[in-house]
Amino acid sequence: MVQTLKKSQGLKIREGNIYPILARLQTDGLVASYSEASRDGPPRKYFKLTESGEKRLADMNAHWDQIIESIQNIRKGTYK
Amino acid sequence: MTSESKTWESLKTEYLHQVEKALSSIKHPRKKEVLEDVCSHLDRRFAELKSDEQTWENFQAIITEMGPASDYAELLEPEAIPVSRGASRKYLLYAGLAAFVIITFVILLPMMISRKVQIIASEQGRIEDKIDYPFVNDPQVIGAWKSVDFVKKDNDFKPGRKNWKGELFLNHLVFEEGGDIAGGLYTWTKGLVLNEHSKTASIYEIKEIDGATYLFFQWKSGDYTIRHQTPNYYVLKKVSLESVKSEPMLGKKADIPSTSTIYENGRIVDKIDYPFVNDPEALGAWQSVDFVENIEDFEPGTKSFKGDLFLKELFILENGRTNWAFTWTKGLILHAVDKTASKYLIKDIDGTKYMFFEWKSGDYVFRHMKPSYYVLKKAPDKPYVESRTVDKIDYPFIDDPEVVATWKSVDFVDTVEQFNPDRRHWKGSELFLKELVFLSGGKTTNSWRTWTIGLVLDSNNKTASRYIIKEINGSTYMFFEWKSGDYTIRGMKPKYYVLKKD
Numbered sequence: 001m002v003q004t005l006k007k008s009q010g011l012k013i014r015e016g017n018i019y020p021i022l023a024r025l026q027t028d029g030l031v032a033s034y035s036e037a038s039r040d041g042p043p044r045k046y047f048k049l050t051e052s053g054e055k056r057l058a059d060m061n062a063h064w065d066q067i068i069e070s071i072q073n074i075r076k077g078t079y080k
Numbered sequence: 081m082t083s084e085s086k087t088w089e090s091l092k093t094e095y096l097h098q099v100e101k102a103l104s105s106i107k108h109p110r111k112k113e114v115l116e117d118v119c120s121h122l123d124r125r126f127a128e129l130k131s132d133e134q135t136w137e138n139f140q141a142i143i144t145e146m147g148p149a150s151d152y153a154e155l156l157e158p159e160a161i162p163v164s165r166g167a168s169r170k171y172l173l174y175a176g177l178a179a180f181v182i183i184t185f186v187i188l189l190p191m192m193i194s195r196k197v198q199i200i201a202s203e204q205g206r207i208e209d210k211i212d213y214p215f216v217n218d219p220q221v222i223g224a225w226k227s228v229d230f231v232k233k234d235n236d237f238k239p240g241r242k243n244w245k246g247e248l249f250l251n252h253l254v255f256e257e258g259g260d261i262a263g264g265l266y267t268w269t270k271g272l273v274l275n276e277h278s279k280t281a282s283i284y285e286i287k288e289i290d291g292a293t294y295l296f297f298q299w300k301s302g303d304y305t306i307r308h309q310t311p312n313y314y315v316l317k318k319v320s321l322e323s324v325k326s327e328p329m330l331g332k333k334a335d336i337p338s339t340s341t342i343y344e345n346g347r348i349v350d351k352i353d354y355p356f357v358n359d360p361e362a363l364g365a366w367q368s369v370d371f372v373e374n375i376e377d378f379e380p381g382t383k384s385f386k387g388d389l390f391l392k393e394l395f396i397l398e399n400g401r402t403n404w405a406f407t408w409t410k411g412l413i414l415h416a417v418d419k420t421a422s423k424y425l426i427k428d429i430d431g432t433k434y435m436f437f438e439w440k441s442g443d444y445v446f447r448h449m450k451p452s453y454y455v456l457k458k459a460p461d462k463p464y465v466e467s468r469t470v471d472k473i474d475y476p477f478i479d480d481p482e483v484v485a486t487w488k489s490v491d492f493v494d495t496v497e498q499f500n501p502d503r504r505h506w507k508g509s510e511l512f513l514k515e516l517v518f519l520s521g522g523k524t525t526n527s528w529r530t531w532t533i534g535l536v537l538d539s540n541n542k543t544a545s546r547y548i549i550k551e552i553n554g555s556t557y558m559f560f561e562w563k564s565g566d567y568t569i570r571g572m573k574p575k576y577y578v579l580k581k582d
Contacts, residue, residue: 014145014146014148015125016147016151016152017151019117021155022117027109045120
């Protein structure tokens with residue numbers, strides 16, 4: 001997950017950053033975690049969105065889309 | 081614990097200590113959990129390093145990539161940090177959540193559920209399957225299977241009607257007890273045939289059709305690993321071992337010279353003790369242009385071989401020397417370690433000189449296949465400049481009481497992970513390096529070979545070879561980096577001798 005995030009241009013993230021972020025999301029009830037045994041080493045921890053996490057994500061995506069649209073409008077000079 | 085592990089443990093402990101200290105300034109209920117997650121993450125990153133990547137520089141890079149220890153507290157309790165930084169962190173938080181969902185649900189989950197065989201790596205577009213499966217027996221598969229067809233889908237096969245109109249490249253498979261497949265190219269575990277060279281795991285399935293037993297074997301050639309096409313299936317029928325004994329597992333049968341010997345383990349050893357006879361026409365630089373099954377298949381200006389050519393160039397030097405581990409005499413290129421004598425033929429085609437060099441790989445030596453040919457074009461203007469890799473060897477002596485002993489060679493492997501004490505990887509008749517005797521004070525029984533913790537120093541060849549000591553199944557093994565001319569001259573990655581503590 002971190003490797004993929006690191007490839008995203010403009011998104012500066014350190015590998016360790018993901019854990020406090022996920023811990024906060026868990027505390028806020030947006031993400032749940034569970035562990036599973038791994039053949040390659042210590043048990044692996046998996047994360048998934050809770051129902052309220054999915055709702056929050058949808059809200060945030062909508063908000064993000066709105067911001068992008070507003071910025072685009074400003075750049076194109078639609079708003080005077 | 082190896083010296084590398086010790087170095088890693090101290091770096092990891094120090095970093096975790098810094099994170100713990102930073103987290104002590106906040107009161108978040110999950111701070112202990114974050115610390116545990118970071119610890120697991122570091123353990124995993126270390127476990128992912130190959131043995132030759134276990135260097136201080138790489139350990140530092142892992143720690144640096146984790147980020148400053150202070151980040152953890154700031155990200156866990158952003159309320160506690162100044163507003164100007166909080167704004168960018170908040171953005172990071174949202175972007176992290178969005179990316180997390182996209183990656184997990186859109187990319188990772190569909191990948192995980194769509195494949196039965198786990199793909200673990202894809203470097204430069206090449207698929208590498210997971211191949212480190214434990215052995216699970218399957219009594220039904222043990223025995224000889226002879227190819228009868230090659231089909232796109234397993235249900236395309238109809239007994240008595242051959243779909244595939246050409247010659248079948250795979251002639252047979254002989255599944256042996258314990259997970260080996262005769263020929264040394266493949267191993268097996270229940271339901272899978274594994275190829276550690278091409279890093280493929282092919283599914284096999286046994287079916288009864290019209291009273292006969294067939295094995296459907298997924299064929300993972302370059303069409304799968306490089307061109308990402310869906311694998312076809314070889315269909316093989318159960319036969320007696322005797323009926324396949326005289327043919328090679330793959331391809332056409334090699335014409336084995338009468339001067340060669342075939343050992344009991346199936347290895348062909350060519351006669352290589354020929355006197356040197358000069359061949360002025362062969363002298364000079366030759367650059368690979370193709371790799372063909374037969375000499376007559378070659379067409380100048382067209383490269384029929386689709387992969388990367390392993391042998392890039394060959395310098396035929398005076399007095400039987402070459403730039404490789406080969407020697408030569410008129411008409412033959414000899415390999416003293418592989419014990420192969422390969423014919424070469426020089427042809428003039430459209431005014432250009434080409435050399436056809438019989439390539440005797442393991443396919444010939446172990447699997448008795450007819451060798452293919454490297455086609456090399458004369459490069460008259462290319463001068464031979466010998467360059468050597470020279471390691472730093474002036475290290476101070478640091479004692480390692482664990483290494484002082486006699487170590488006997490038991491195997492020779494490409495990577496440390498490849499070693500399996502129950503299955504020898506090296507299929508040759510004998511190992512070149514028989515033993516290493518480490519004496520106290522950094523000495524060995526060879527005056528030119530000394531040691532310090534983690535390294536064996538060779539003052540003749542100017543090489544520093546790493547050694548790694550591991551406990552495996554109650555025995556102590558040393559993995560010793562073998563820095564031959566392949567490393568010093570040809571720049572190849574060193575392989576490892578595996579030695580057992582005597």
